[in-house]
Amino acid sequence: MTTLKRDFLNEKELLEGCRKGDPIAQRTLYETYSPKMLTVCMRYVGERERARDILHDGFITVFEKIDTYNASGSFEGWMRRVFVNTALMYLRKGDVLKFSGELDAVEREYSVENTVMGNISSSELMRLIASMPIGFRTVFNLYAIEGYSHQEIAKELKINEVSSRSQLSRARKWLQERLGGDR
Amino acid sequence: MIGDKKEIDNLFNKEVGKLDNIEFDKRVREILEGHEVMPDAGSWERIASSLAQRRRAKLLFIRRISITTAVVAASIVLVLYLDSGGDISRPDTIQPEPDKVVAEVKENASDETVIVTGETEPGLFESVKKEKKTYEKIKVTESTRKEELIAEDIIVEEEREIPDVKTPLKIEEKKEEAKTPSVEKKKRDYLFEITPRNRRVKKSGTLLALSTNFSPSMASSSVTLMSLSQIKSELLYSNVASTIQKGQLSQEVVSNKKFLMPISLGAQLQFPFSDLFAIAAGLNYTLLFTHYDDISRSETRETELTLHYLGIPVNLYYNLFNRDGLKLYVNGGVTMEKGLFAYKKYFENGRRKTDTEGIEGIQWSVNAGVGAEFPVNKYTGLYFDPVVAYYFDNDQPLSIRTSQPLQFKFELGFRFHL
Numbered sequence: 001m002t003t004l005k006r007d008f009l010n011e012k013e014l015l016e017g018c019r020k021g022d023p024i025a026q027r028t029l030y031e032t033y034s035p036k037m038l039t040v041c042m043r044y045v046g047e048r049e050r051a052r053d054i055l056h057d058g059f060i061t062v063f064e065k066i067d068t069y070n071a072s073g074s075f076e077g078w079m080r081r082v083f084v085n086t087a088l089m090y091l092r093k094g095d096v097l098k099f100s101g102e103l104d105a106v107e108r109e110y111s112v113e114n115t116v117m118g119n120i121s122s123s124e125l126m127r128l129i130a131s132m133p134i135g136f137r138t139v140f141n142l143y144a145i146e147g148y149s150h151q152e153i154a155k156e157l158k159i160n161e162v163s164s165r166s167q168l169s170r171a172r173k174w175l176q177e178r179l180g181g182d183r
Numbered sequence: 184m185i186g187d188k189k190e191i192d193n194l195f196n197k198e199v200g201k202l203d204n205i206e207f208d209k210r211v212r213e214i215l216e217g218h219e220v221m222p223d224a225g226s227w228e229r230i231a232s233s234l235a236q237r238r239r240a241k242l243l244f245i246r247r248i249s250i251t252t253a254v255v256a257a258s259i260v261l262v263l264y265l266d267s268g269g270d271i272s273r274p275d276t277i278q279p280e281p282d283k284v285v286a287e288v289k290e291n292a293s294d295e296t297v298i299v300t301g302e303t304e305p306g307l308f309e310s311v312k313k314e315k316k317t318y319e320k321i322k323v324t325e326s327t328r329k330e331e332l333i334a335e336d337i338i339v340e341e342e343r344e345i346p347d348v349k350t351p352l353k354i355e356e357k358k359e360e361a362k363t364p365s366v367e368k369k370k371r372d373y374l375f376e377i378t379p380r381n382r383r384v385k386k387s388g389t390l391l392a393l394s395t396n397f398s399p400s401m402a403s404s405s406v407t408l409m410s411l412s413q414i415k416s417e418l419l420y421s422n423v424a425s426t427i428q429k430g431q432l433s434q435e436v437v438s439n440k441k442f443l444m445p446i447s448l449g450a451q452l453q454f455p456f457s458d459l460f461a462i463a464a465g466l467n468y469t470l471l472f473t474h475y476d477d478i479s480r481s482e483t484r485e486t487e488l489t490l491h492y493l494g495i496p497v498n499l500y501y502n503l504f505n506r507d508g509l510k511l512y513v514n515g516g517v518t519m520e521k522g523l524f525a526y527k528k529y530f531e532n533g534r535r536k537t538d539t540e541g542i543e544g545i546q547w548s549v550n551a552g553v554g555a556e557f558p559v560n561k562y563t564g565l566y567f568d569p570v571v572a573y574y575f576d577n578d579q580p581l582s583i584r585t586s587q588p589l590q591f592k593f594e595l596g597f598r599f600h601l
Contacts, residue, residue, distance in 0.1 A: 021238075023231065030227050035219035042220055053535070055222060059230045060237070093530070122218035125211065144208035145215065172204060175211075 011075060018066050026063055033076065034059070037083045039126070043141050044087035046130035054090055058083040084146060088156060091138060120179065128178055136171035143168050258393060261563075261599060390453040392463070392566070394596025395446070442583040443472035445590075451496065453598070461500040468493055469520065471582040477529075486529040490542065490582055494520035498550075508558025514568065515551035522546065525580050546584070548574045556598060568594040 008014040008028060017025025037058060041051035061082050069078050129137060138157065142148040143164070148156070150164040157164070451465020469492040477484040498516030505511075522542025529536055552570030559565050570592045574584040584590065 026234070027227060027231070030230065034222045034226070038220040038222050039215070039218050043215075048220075051220075052223060052226065055226065056230055056233065057535075060233055063234060064237070120214065122214050125214050126218060126220075145212055172207060176207070 015066065015069070015075065018063060021063075029062075030059060033079055036076070037079065040080055040083045041087055042126065043129055043145065044084070044138065045090065046132070046134075046137065050090065054083065054087050058086040061086060080146070084142070088138075091134070128175060132171060132174060135167055136174055139164055139167035140171035140175070144172075254393075258597060388455060389601045390455075390461075390463075391599040391601055392451045392453060392465070392596050393599075394450070394467075394566075394594050395448050440473065440475040440581070440586060442474075442586070445469060445471050445583060447494075447594075449494075449496070451498075453500065458505075459502050461502075463496075463498045463500060463516075465496055466493065467496060467518075471584070473582055475581065484529050486527060488581060489526040489528075490580055491523040491526075492520045492542075492546065493523055494518050494546075496550075500554075508556075508564065510556040510564070510566075511553070512556075513551070513553050514570070516549070518548045518550065518572075520546040520548070522579065542580060544577050544579060546574060546577050546579050548572050548584075550592070552592075554594075559597070562600045564598040564600070566594075566596055566598055570594060 008017060008025065014025055014028055014032075018029055034055065038051055038055050041054040041058070042048065045051050045054060058079075062079055065082070069075060129140070132140065139153055142153045142156070143150070150161045150168075153159075153164040154161045159167075447467045447469040449465055449467025451463045451467075453461050453463035455461040471490040471492070473486075473488040473490075475486055475488070477486060496516060496518040498514050500512050500514045503511045503513060522544075525540050525542050527538040527540070529538070550570045550572035552568055554566055554568035554570075556564040556566040572590045572592055574588045574590065576585070576588070579585055
């Protein structure tokens with residue numbers, strides 16, 4: 001990726017440039033955050049090609065709605081929320097959030113050795129998350145990584161809170177099983 | 184009890200080096216925290232290109248809004264200007280003071296200008312230049328007293344009948360009455376407030392019509408019209424065909440067609456070539472919007488198709504009724520439309536793509552209908568033409584016209600009597 005001369009002293013100045021539609025500022029912002037945001041997208045859709053489309057749409061939204069960022073929280077947090085919402089919109093559109101027979105797939109309970117978690121690389125974990133059934137993956141991402149509450153997840157995915165809890169529990173077990181957990 | 188059991192389990196797990204749920208989630212977060220995936224080369228270029236495209240679209244939208252506003256404002260100004268009496272069409276208007284009327288009548292009796300006013304307000308005394316030979320036929324009264332009486336009558340009351348005195352004034356009024364028998368004397372109810380001097384609807388040759396056209400037709404149950412607000416939800420949450428349904432398909436099919444009501448904007452000039460007949464030709468722009476699904480074995484492709492057409496309508500009008508500016512008529516004609524371009528936005532397995540292509544060929548249609556024009560002021564009429572149109576199969580892209588060639592249209596607009 002081309003390295004641009006950083007003409008911006010701090011994030012505030014960079015955001016001001018983006019607000020004014022300055023292409024240099026926009027590109028700098030993209031280069032700063034795109035690797036992190038692409039990771040977010042991949043965690044939700046599990047596939048690079050679709051993640052790339054979400055990254056594209058997410059950045060368009062960021063540049064068009066940057067005026068609505070009021071600096072009350074971190075900019076990265078705000079951006080992450082935009083990308084999560086964009087990913088959820090994609091998932092809703094494909095009707096993939098209608099959790100199907102996946103629910104019955106995991107019934108046994110697992111726990112995972114601390115040492116196993118210590119050995120696993122981020123790429124391996126990403127691969128595992130990407131291969132999770134989509135319903136599990138979405139709830140696990142929202143709860144365990146993004147920090148949404150079950151109430152928020154239920155509202156976002158148009159499911160009830162009990163379903164959200166159930167999905168999370170089963171998602172954890174699914175992951176623990178593949179991480180070499182035992183009973 | 185259940186809570187206690189969970190706590191004991193968690194403690195046990197910790198003791199033997201196993202993670203509880205909170206710890207597990209925390210570890211996952213920590214591992215993923217530093218993870219980054221580099222985007223593909225050219226990813227920024229795609230974003231930059233989309234941003235530029237959206238910026239252009241925004242500018243285009245602003246420009247369109249500005250043009251529309253300017254056209255609407257110009258129309259209003261035109262209506263108001265014409266309503267004010269059209270000063271340009273009255274270059275010879277003079278406004279003599281009431282007490283000088285008699286003297287002017289005397290002086291002008293043999294001149295080219297004759298007092299013809301019947302109005303009471305200052306400023307309503309008008310002198311209209313006429314051909315001298317016209318007035319040679321008029322028997323001008325010699326009696327100054329009679330002229331004074333006329334002048335007094337003019338000033339005192341507008342609608343008051345002048346005694347049977349043959350003056351240029353009286354004769355001129357009668358000539359006008361002969362031309363438009365009921366217009367001058369009777370007060371009419373116009374849509375807009377009118378002043379006495381613009382009561383008479385201008386009878387002119389050419390008319391300029393500015394119109395908008397809607398086609399809210401549903402002659403066939405296979406055609407579904409949807410509202411603008413529906414589109415977004417359709418695109419976000421539309422139900423695509425199930426895998427089983429796809430498996431049964433032998434070839435690609437287009438299904439779930441939905442259309443927005445076609446909208447046209449246009450202007451046309453109407454040339455009356457007799458009291459009964461008029462011919463009109465103009466230019467109009469039409470926007471057609473279709474949403475459909477291409478379903479094949481391998482994929483479902485949702486498509487939004489926007490078609491832009493520019494057309495030349497030629498119509499013949501036959502007046503059934505024409506009095507006091509109110510007109511009823513029948514009309515019929517033919518329209519030739521050329522597709523400017525088709526903008527296609529489609530979602531292929533969840534991914535959005537766009538495409539713009541030209542539209543080949545010409546769309547021909549015939550139409551017939553009835554219409555009514557209501558007077559707004561002396562120079563302007565508001566008209567409403569319900570029309571039935573038939574669109575021929577000219578191998579045009581999918582639209583409401585190809586799905587349902589018979590369309591009901593409602594044209595609404597202003598006609599300016601030039």
